[in-house]
Amino acid sequence: MSLLSLQKHLIKTSAFALKNWLITKKRIFHLFEILFWPFIGLISVGLLTRFLGLESRMVEFVLIGIIALSVVQIGQLDIAYVILYSIWNKSLKHEMVAPINGFHLIAGSWVMGIIHSLLIFLLLCLFSSFAFHLNFFSSGIVRLSLFFSGLAFFAVSVGIVVCALAFRFGGRAHVGAMSIVSILILVSGIYYPVEILPGSLQFVASLIPLTYFLRYFRSFYGFASGDSDPLLLGFLLSAAYNILSAYLLYLSIRNAKEKGIIIRLSE
Amino acid sequence: MKAISVRGIHKTYPPIKGKKSVHALRGIDLEVEEGTIFCILGPNGAGKTTLISVLTTLLFPDKGEGTICGLDLLRQRGEIREIINVTSGNPNLTDNFSVFENLNYYGMLYGIPKALRKAKIETLVATFDLEAFRDTPFNQLSTGLKQRLALSKSLINNPKILFLDEPTIGLDPQISESVRLTLKELNQKEGLTIILTTHQMDEAEFLSNRIAFLKEGEIIAEGEAEKLKKGLRFGDLIRFHYIGPPLDLDRVSALEGILKVEVREKQITILVDDRRKRLDSLIRILLSEQHIALQDVEVIEPDLEDVFIELAKTPH
Numbered sequence: 060m061s062l063l064s065l066q067k068h069l070i071k072t073s074a075f076a077l078k079n080w081l082i083t084k085k086r087i088f089h090l091f092e093i094l095f096w097p098f099i100g101l102i103s104v105g106l107l108t109r110f111l112g113l114e115s116r117m118v119e120f121v122l123i124g125i126i127a128l129s130v131v132q133i134g135q136l137d138i139a140y141v142i143l144y145s146i147w148n149k150s151l152k153h154e155m156v157a158p159i160n161g162f163h164l165i166a167g168s169w170v171m172g173i174i175h176s177l178l179i180f181l182l183l184c185l186f187s188s189f190a191f192h193l194n195f196f197s198s199g200i201v202r203l204s205l206f207f208s209g210l211a212f213f214a215v216s217v218g219i220v221v222c223a224l225a226f227r228f229g230g231r232a233h234v235g236a237m238s239i240v241s242i243l244i245l246v247s248g249i250y251y252p253v254e255i256l257p258g259s260l261q262f263v264a265s266l267i268p269l270t271y272f273l274r275y276f277r278s279f280y281g282f283a284s285g286d287s288d289p290l291l292l293g294f295l296l297s298a299a300y301n302i303l304s305a306y307l308l309y310l311s312i313r314n315a316k317e318k319g320i321i322i323r324l325s326e
Numbered sequence: 327m328k329a330i331s332v333r334g335i336h337k338t339y340p341p342i343k344g345k346k347s348v349h350a351l352r353g354i355d356l357e358v359e360e361g362t363i364f365c366i367l368g369p370n371g372a373g374k375t376t377l378i379s380v381l382t383t384l385l386f387p388d389k390g391e392g393t394i395c396g397l398d399l400l401r402q403r404g405e406i407r408e409i410i411n412v413t414s415g416n417p418n419l420t421d422n423f424s425v426f427e428n429l430n431y432y433g434m435l436y437g438i439p440k441a442l443r444k445a446k447i448e449t450l451v452a453t454f455d456l457e458a459f460r461d462t463p464f465n466q467l468s469t470g471l472k473q474r475l476a477l478s479k480s481l482i483n484n485p486k487i488l489f490l491d492e493p494t495i496g497l498d499p500q501i502s503e504s505v506r507l508t509l510k511e512l513n514q515k516e517g518l519t520i521i522l523t524t525h526q527m528d529e530a531e532f533l534s535n536r537i538a539f540l541k542e543g544e545i546i547a548e549g550e551a552e553k554l555k556k557g558l559r560f561g562d563l564i565r566f567h568y569i570g571p572p573l574d575l576d577r578v579s580a581l582e583g584i585l586k587v588e589v590r591e592k593q594i595t596i597l598v599d600d601r602r603k604r605l606d607s608l609i610r611i612l613l614s615e616q617h618i619a620l621q622d623v624e625v626i627e628p629d630l631e632d633v634f635i636e637l638a639k640t641p642h
Contacts, residue, residue: 157436
């Protein structure tokens with residue numbers, strides 16, 4: 060790849076980062092989604108643990124789960140929004156007629172996804188330390204960074220799946236994002252260990268990278284990780300899902316171009 | 327060099343929600359020379375937007391092949407998108423992005439470096455008289471300003487071919503006129519190839535070098551506006567205004583080259599195969615009628631609308 064070609068790819072990729080930055084800056088609702096709901100979730104669950112009189116170890120277990128979920132949720136939101144916002148604006152065809160590809164779209168929007176989710180991760184960690192005496196930083200900056208990186212890496216596949224759904228179902232794909240997050244809450248051990256799930260759901264949990272990232276980080280708070288290297292497993296699974304979801308996106312765009320969905324979504 | 331050369335393009339939309347499948351394009355063959363303004367005319371549902379969508383790679387054809395500026399329509403879609411751009415009537419760009427932000431964003435989608443992008447945006451903002459609205463969000467612009475911004479956006483990458491789907495729909499006549507003049511100027515000064523669809527015959531006639539009539543997914547006529555008018559009207563109309571008693575139509579109809587005769591109050595309209603050959607004999611026979619005084623003679627040029635109506639009702 061020549062330098063000129065590389066420069067073009069970087070500009071095209073950064074266009075989507077710029078788009079998401081401008082959406083965040085101009086659309087108060089987006090900022091609300093990024094900040095408000097994660098905090099509401101953390102505070103309400105934190106207070107519930109107090110009401111139930113849970114010991115500090117259990118409080119840590121639950122709060123780590125809810126912070127991890129928020130990171131995945133915010134990380135995927137930016138990727139999903141890059142297409143959903145165009146569908147809501149009916150401007151999709153103008154973007155799709157430009158010489159861009161799925162990589163530009165996902166990589167560019169992921170940049171803002173990382174920034175937003177890092178921001179919320181740090182804020183929630185700080186707030187948890189202050190309000191619920193959970194010291195996230197005691198595990199060390201490297202472990203914390205690896206935990207965050209794993210979550211952000213996994214969020215990509217969720218975001219890509221929502222984008223793929225958007226090319227099939229239009230703006231209704233937003234429901235898909237909610238559904239995926241709900242499934243994660245149910246099976247990946249956000250509020251409880253996956254071991255208490257029925258056998259079939261435990262199998263589903265074993266296919267979700269978030270399960271392994273949670274095991275990895277909770278192991279520093281006295282919980283058994285259960286796997287020899289949950290971090291590596293989480294990253295490998297995430298990589299596999301990222302590849303699969305990218306292929307799904309490719310198929311969705313192809314299908315949209317065969318059936319005239321892009322034109323319909325732009326009218 | 328051909329800007330567009332496609333053969334046998336077919337497109338069928340699959341059935342949706344109980345509706346039948348639609349065979350939108352039925353074997354389109356099209357050749358457009360570089361530097362021309364080519365207009366695609368046709369009634370609603372004729373397949374105009376589908377054809378534009380196929381040519382801009384937004385829609386995959388079921389069958390057919392072709393090239394856009396020498397690039398394969400089926401295998402070099404990415405390269406094609408580098409050298410084309412598109413806009414349509416009722417344009418939708420990103421709602422709460424300002425004029426500048428929209429142009430900057432779309433410029434980035436084409437990979438244009440910052441300095442070049444800024445210079446291009448300045449030129450476009452000046453050309454389309456958008457300076458005063460640089461920071462105005464798209465959703466606060468009037469319809470005319472939105473259309474001007476959409477046209478600016480469609481020129482951000484210096485396209486070789488510009489596709490315009492009903493570019494002046496919904497605009498007031500003054501703005502439509504200025505858009506048409508801008509398009510004409512872009513074509514004449516910069517040699518930009520423009521492919522446009524429109525319902526407005528005067529627009530097609532003013533702008534286009536060549537016109538294709540699309541009906542039910544097929545091109546039923548294609549050529550220069552003047553030649554189409556001549557060819558499809560099957561002759562010329564001559565109208566005589568007169569004073570006097572009713573005319574003897576049989577004498578007129580019996581003349582050679584007379585295709586149709588219609589009489590209304592004090593006027594007779596005659597369709598002839600060629601006005602230059604028939605006008606003299608017609609005048610002579612009408613003058614020979616007793617008690618008739620000719621008042622005026624009109625040779626009526628068919629306009630594109632007549633051609634359009636004629637073609638739209640012709641079974642093919």
